[in-house]
Structure formats: C-alpha cells, structure tokens
Amino acid sequence: MEIIITTLINGLSLGGIYAMIALGYTMVYGIAKMLNFAHGDIIMVGAYTIMVTLGISGNPIIATIAAVIFCIILGVCVEKVAYKPLRGASPLAVLITAIGVSYLLQSLAQIAFGTAPKNVSVGNMGTIALGSVKIQGYTIFTLVCTVVVMTALTLFIKYTKLGKAMLAVSEDRGAAQLMGVNVNGIITVTFAIGSGLAALAGLCTLMKAPLLSNTFGSMPGIKAFTAAVIGGIGSIPGAMLGGILLGVVESCCNKISVIAPYTDAIEFGILIVILLIRPTGFLGKKRREKV
C-alpha cells in the first residue's frame, strides 16, 4: 500500500515537472504555431545558471530568481534572432531552425562547462513522514510549485488583458491583429513565460536528478513534448493532464522491474496509440480543413 502511495506521489511530482515544461511547448505552439525544439535546452541553461549563481551567492532563492530572469532574456533573444525572421515561412523551416538553436545551446554549454557531468546540490529538503509513508521534500516542493504556477497561469489567461490577447492570437492571428492586438509582442511574451517556466522546471529536475550536463534538458524536453501532444497541443489544461499522466506512467513503470528498462518505449508507445485514436490529443481542438 505504502509503495503504491509513494509511487503515485512521485509520479505526480514528476508529472508536475513535465507539465511545467509542456506548458512552454503548448503555449508557444498555440500562439506562434511552431514547435520550439530548443525548449528542453532552455531547461539546461536554467540549471547551469542555478549552478553558477548558487556558487556565487550560496542562496537557492536568489539563484532561482537569477535563472528565471536569465532564461526569460535568453528565450526572448532566441525568438527575436532565430524565429522572428521566419514568421510566415513554412513550418518545416521553423522546426529545423529550432533544432539548430537546440544544438547551438547544447554546444555553447559544452564549451562553457565541459562534457563531464557536474553534481549540483540545491539544498536538502529532508523527508516528510505521513504515517508510514515517507515522502521526499523536493517531491512536495515540486507539487506545490506546479499547482501555484498552473493556477497563476490559468488566472492570468482568463482575467488579464494580456492573457485574453494571447487567447485571441491563438484563436485567429489575423483577426486579433485587426482588433489591435500587437501579435509580435504577444509572441514575445509567450516565449518569456515559457522560458521562465522552463527555468523553474530546471530547478525541480535538478533537485530530483542532480547530475548536470549539456544534454540535461533533452530527455525531459522530449518527454514533456510528448505530454503536450498527448494532452492536445495548444491546450493549457491538456498540457497539465498529459504531463501528470506521463509522470504517473513513468513512475509506475520504473517500480516494476520487468518492464523498467522499457519505460521510454512504453511512454512513446502510448503517444503513438493516443495519436492514432485521437489525432489532436485528449483536449486538442479539431480544426476543420478548408481549401
């Protein structure tokens, strides 16, 4: 029984990380209509920033704030330099540029910090005992983080002018522009939010798996992207649902020793099956094709 509860809670916290990353993917896709393949590497940059600022200041909170700010600046710069010139070009071209940016960030990180993985400890949060169930502190931290971020984001989209403008751009870019929405500005804000979330996800991932290398963000990035697609890319609740689902599945698979090596295969298999049944994911909107 205890094993089941700990597995589920671990799954939820892992899912929270995936959901935070997936939000970045899904918002950018919804608004800019592009797959930001470099998103996973923003997580890596965030984690490296935490490592550096932690070394200077020694305070995890300052380090996290610095990482969030740095990632926001980086995300906006990447958008301005690499993606903005391609607005209106074919989606394939934008996707390949994003892959290029991903490689660029990885190799820059490798030049700056070397290939050897670094062990970064962000501070021990201890364990919390609920009856006979022992839960790691970072698990609770990640869960709280996720819930706060999701609520804030949902409220932001629903009730602020900027949030409504984002919704409008994702519905119909042309019409939004005619109504006086600054589409380029909205896309920049989207990238900023996504990158800030990626930095937070970097912090949570770092607490869970403290080995930091230049491919630190690739696998969580791909998994989170899978989560975003499962939930329906472009849909914010979908990203949360997909992230949590994937996190729980991964956590459960890892507990069963027979199928543990095949965890990745199972997760990607789920993606393919769901896409075959519902091509737009669980909560994705089906667009009618018009000529």
Added chain:
Amino acid sequence: MIKSFFKTGRFRHYLNYLIIVVLLVVFSVMSLSGGMKSSSQYLLEKIAISMILAVSLSILVGFLGELSLGHAGFMCVGAYLGGKVSVLLSSLLGEGIVNLIISLIVGGICAAVCGIIVGLPALRLKGDYLAIVTLAFGEIVKSLFLNSSDASFGGALGLKTPRFDRNTLFIIAFILVLITLAVIQNVLASRHGRAVTAIRDSEIAARATGINVTEYKLLIFAMSAFFAGIAGVLFSFSNQNIQATKFGFNYSIEILVMVVLGGMGSINGSLIAAALITFLNVKLATVLTGNMAVLQNLIYALVLIIIVIYNNAPFLAAFREKYTLHNLWTKLFGHRAEHRRDDEKSWARIPTKINMDELLSVDTTPEDNRAVRLDGDKPDAPSASDKERSK
C-alpha cells in the same frame, strides 16, 4: 550527335551517376592495387552510407513533404536485423558476397515493414504531429534493441557482425548508392513522382484529382525506410560492432542536416552535402580533439540556422531573387546560362508551390453557384440556369 547529347537535359540527368562511376573506378583501382590506406576506405564507406541515408530521407522530406525525426530508427532496424542474419549465415555460407546480399535484402525489407507501420499514422496525422510519431518510433526502436538479451541482439554491449573484405566493401557500398539513385530518381521522374510532389504541394487538390494519397504516402515511407535499412546493414558491416545508442535522435538530425544543407527537393544536393558533411566529420574529428571537438557541433548549428533563415525568411525574398546561382552564372558567363535554362525544362522539374487558396477562391457571381466547395458545406440550391443546363 555526341555533341548534342552532351547539351541535352538527359545528360545532366545522368551526370551524377557518371561522376560517381568515374570516382568509383579510380578508387577501386587504387584500393585493389593495394595503394589505399584502410582509414580512407573507412571514410569512403561512411560517405556511401551517408549518401544513401540522405537520399532516402530526401524523398520523404523534400518530395513528400513529411518530416521524419526518426530516420536513424529505420537504419537501426536494418543494421540489427541485417547484421543478425549475416551472423547466422556466416556459419552456413561463410563471409562472402552471397551472405552480404541476403543480409542487405533482409535488413532493407524489415526496415520497409517498419516504414509502412510508421506510415500508417501518417495517413491521419501530418506535419508536426507526424514528426513526433517518427521521433517516438526512433526512440522505441533504440530502447528495444538496447534492452534486448545478450543472446538475441547483444543488448547494451552491441552486436558483433562478420568481417568483410575491406578492399571491396566500399565498392559494394558505392554500387548500392548507384542502385539507390537509379531507383529513386526514376520513381520521382515518373508519373508516381509527380503524384508525390502533388501531394506535397496540396494534399486536398491531389486527392481531388484522383491521386490515391494513402498508397503514395505508404509507398514513399516504405521506400525511404528500405534504403535507410540498407544503409544500416552497410553500417553494421563497416563498423563490425553496432550499438543501439548510436542510432539516437542526434543521428537522425545529422541526416536531416545533410538534406537541408543540400537543398530540400534536390537529390544531387543531398548527395553532395552528405559527402561533404561526412568528410568534414571524419577529418575534423582528427583535427579537433578533446575540448575542441565541440566546435564542430557549434559550427553545424550555426550553419543550419543561417542557411534555413537565408533560404526561407520572407523578408530576404527580394535579396534571394537578385543573387541566385543562376543570375550569378549569367553575370560570369553571359549567354551560356540561357542554354541551361532551356535544358532544365526538358526533364521533370519539381513544380513551384501553387497557392491553392488563390486558385480555388473563384469569384462567385450570383449566376454561377457551382463554385468549388471542398470544405464540407452544402452547396447552395441550384439556380435556374443550372436546372436548365441539367435538362
């Protein structure tokens, strides 16, 4: 007569075969007479493998217009299954040419079957979603072979494959490049090839003209996977030890970079880019050692971003028009360029993208209610003139 042959488009069509054959003959003579280092032979094998991979991905990305991020997955299937077959056969047939051919065919067919399996979702998904399915496929294949038992595919240690004669392996590899080219170029220049490019330019319009989209998509997926599988089998013979981790996402991207650098929709471009990148990869790996090795990736990333932005950015369109290769050629060599342009018309060229919105948004005057409607709306009630016509 000979002179006129060299001027025709046909000649240009066969030029790539000719160059490969000439180079192959030169290298074969060098190799068989013993005047070639084994490192050069290895480099040539690698170049041939990259060429097959790039051309096979090029038909998928450049001609069908579907992005594959799991091309290394097809290669992995071919490498493991072909390699396993050759291991099993080497006790029966020895390590000769028969063994090699059988394992190539088996590896290719197994990969083609996987291609059809991946192609099936392609019928419901497109664009970014399909790219993710191919990525997922690549990761699944990698994971399955990585965790296989030692007795079946060697697991994490990798699969050892038999040793073939180094002096002839690259010759076989280049002959396979020629076969791949022959098959793919002929399919693309045929009626089927035009159907495929029609699907790329507008799937709905292609469907409306009676093209069986399902069949062609599966055909191209199977063909692309088949040749990737063959490249995989060659890879296993060339390395003699294959490990699943090699066939990850990064390898798929490397192949994609070749196709993009060569120019999407250009087979010869892919060939040149494949040869160039593989050559640079192998040579730079010896020059840039240790910490410098990362510069290679940095340069690739920058080149990829710059080329894609230069080729696609809408605000650079006027600049591109002004400084095309063709215009530069005219400036340098004057009238000679005119001949080339005529020649190009004489054999199948990829049509430029047609804006279907413009074509189909016919000005619908009240008299003509029979405007093309493909979006599922019910057509308006037929007007009086229509009824008369139907009588």
